[in-house]
Amino acid sequence: MSELYVHFPKQATAVYIDNFLKAVRDVRGISNTKMVFDLRNTSELSSIFVCFICGLVDLAREFNNKIEFLMPAHRKTADTLRAIKKIVPQVGRPPLMLAEKMCQLRKITSHNSQPIEDIITLIGHHLKLSPSLQEDIQLLLNELLTNAIDHGGREECYVCAGKWGKSNFVHFTVLDFGVGIPAKIRSMFKFDHDSSAIQGLLQQGLTTRVGREGGNGYKFIQEVMRRTNGRFYVYSGDAKAAYKYDRGEYGSKKARRPFGGTCVDLAFNLTPRNIPENYEDHIEEIF
Amino acid sequence: MDIDIVSVCETDMISRKAGELIREKLLANWAEPELRLFLHGRKIASVSFFDEAIGLLMKKGGKTIDEMRIKLKFPDLSPSDRKLLNKVINTRLEELDGQSPTPRQK
Numbered sequence: 001m002s003e004l005y006v007h008f009p010k011q012a013t014a015v016y017i018d019n020f021l022k023a024v025r026d027v028r029g030i031s032n033t034k035m036v037f038d039l040r041n042t043s044e045l046s047s048i049f050v051c052f053i054c055g056l057v058d059l060a061r062e063f064n065n066k067i068e069f070l071m072p073a074h075r076k077t078a079d080t081l082r083a084i085k086k087i088v089p090q091v092g093r094p095p096l097m098l099a100e101k102m103c104q105l106r107k108i109t110s111h112n113s114q115p116i117e118d119i120i121t122l123i124g125h126h127l128k129l130s131p132s133l134q135e136d137i138q139l140l141l142n143e144l145l146t147n148a149i150d151h152g153g154r155e156e157c158y159v160c161a162g163k164w165g166k167s168n169f170v171h172f173t174v175l176d177f178g179v180g181i182p183a184k185i186r187s188m189f190k191f192d193h194d195s196s197a198i199q200g201l202l203q204q205g206l207t208t209r210v211g212r213e214g215g216n217g218y219k220f221i222q223e224v225m226r227r228t229n230g231r232f233y234v235y236s237g238d239a240k241a242a243y244k245y246d247r248g249e250y251g252s253k254k255a256r257r258p259f260g261g262t263c264v265d266l267a268f269n270l271t272p273r274n275i276p277e278n279y280e281d282h283i284e285e286i287f
Numbered sequence: 288m289d290i291d292i293v294s295v296c297e298t299d300m301i302s303r304k305a306g307e308l309i310r311e312k313l314l315a316n317w318a319e320p321e322l323r324l325f326l327h328g329r330k331i332a333s334v335s336f337f338d339e340a341i342g343l344l345m346k347k348g349g350k351t352i353d354e355m356r357i358k359l360k361f362p363d364l365s366p367s368d369r370k371l372l373n374k375v376i377n378t379r380l381e382e383l384d385g386q387s388p389t390p391r392q393k
Contacts, residue, residue: 111299117330135367138332142301146335150302220334283377286352287361287369 008039012048020052021259031063043074047160047173102126103162116141143217144174152178169267177261182237194238199252229269236262288319306339323360342379
């Protein structure tokens with residue numbers, strides 16, 4: 001049996017994300033191989049990291065590959081990974097709870113949003129998130145779940161939530177290995193590159209729904225993240241985009257590696273002044 | 288007439304497909320004097336569902352907002368879902384107000 005080394009980066013920040021995208025490309029389509037997931041250099045796990053590890057394990061197993069882990073040298077990171085490893089082989093992924101880090105992970109294969117409700121309830125209770133913020137999170141995750149199941153083509157996605165280290169943000173990540181957003185957009189609109197397609201989606205509110213209603217999902221996401229002073233990251237196709245409303249930084253660019261799939265990371269700002277308690281829309285009450 | 292959204296939609300209460308099921312049920316029973324939709328403690332939190340189920344009663348079902356206001360009741364809708372539903376309807380009204388005849392004037 002041949003061997004394939006899949007190298008994991010130090011951490012899953014935007015700077016290192018290309019390593020994950022390359023890992024997906026390396027693993028996809030390979031069969032009957034011993035895959036060595038090399039995490040020796042990894043020193044920090046995050047929601048994106050956990051989603052990718054679980055997704056890559058599934059992707060590898062789908063084609064009868066054997067997986068071996070080379071554990072991180074960093075002791076705490078290795079401990080966390082050991083906890084994750086326990087649930088990785090289990091069908092349906094039972095809840096993952098890491099006491100200190102309060103990480104939650106689910107694999108979702110339908111439009112049933114109950115697992116998302118569970119995640120938000122647990123994380124919300126642990127981090128004392130305001131009810132209004134929990135409602136916002138639910139709304140956005142339901143939107144991302146619908147996108148992953150309806151448009152991805154694989155009808156499955158990974159959802160991971162957690163607050164990591166001393167960060168002031170709680171992250172909610174949704175990952176799928178479907179066709180990717182830019183591929184859908186570029187099949188209908190003329191764009192030179194995936195990153196300009198993503199830019200079109202986020203700035204012009206393009207929709208790939210033809211003759212059907214809707215397609216305003218990302219408009220809603222931007223609206224909520226702007227209001228809560230948060231950040232969101234989109235990695236899909238050949239593009240990566242980062243919108244940091246707390247810093248006023250927005251942009252999308254070409255990824256170094258193409259990625260078949262979509263990863264969206266929503267980072268909600270937990271700084272007290274950024275959590276609106278009594279936000280009210282000025283809308284006519286009809287019902 | 289009472290409609291139990293949980294029974295009709297089962298585990299999927301967020302997708303457009305689920306919303307369409309509810310809209311079809313509402314339109315099939317529009318002759319009833321009142322249509323009461325129940326969630327029994329569950330939350331929707333989905334723009335897609337509300338838009339497809341209720342918002343599109345105007346555009347696709349040809350109903351006016353006044354008819355809907357009289358006919359449709361949501362006795363156990365959570366405050367956040369009620370806010371979201373109203374937002375979805377307002378968005379549809381804004382969109383339709385730009386056309387003629389509008390659902391308000393019909």
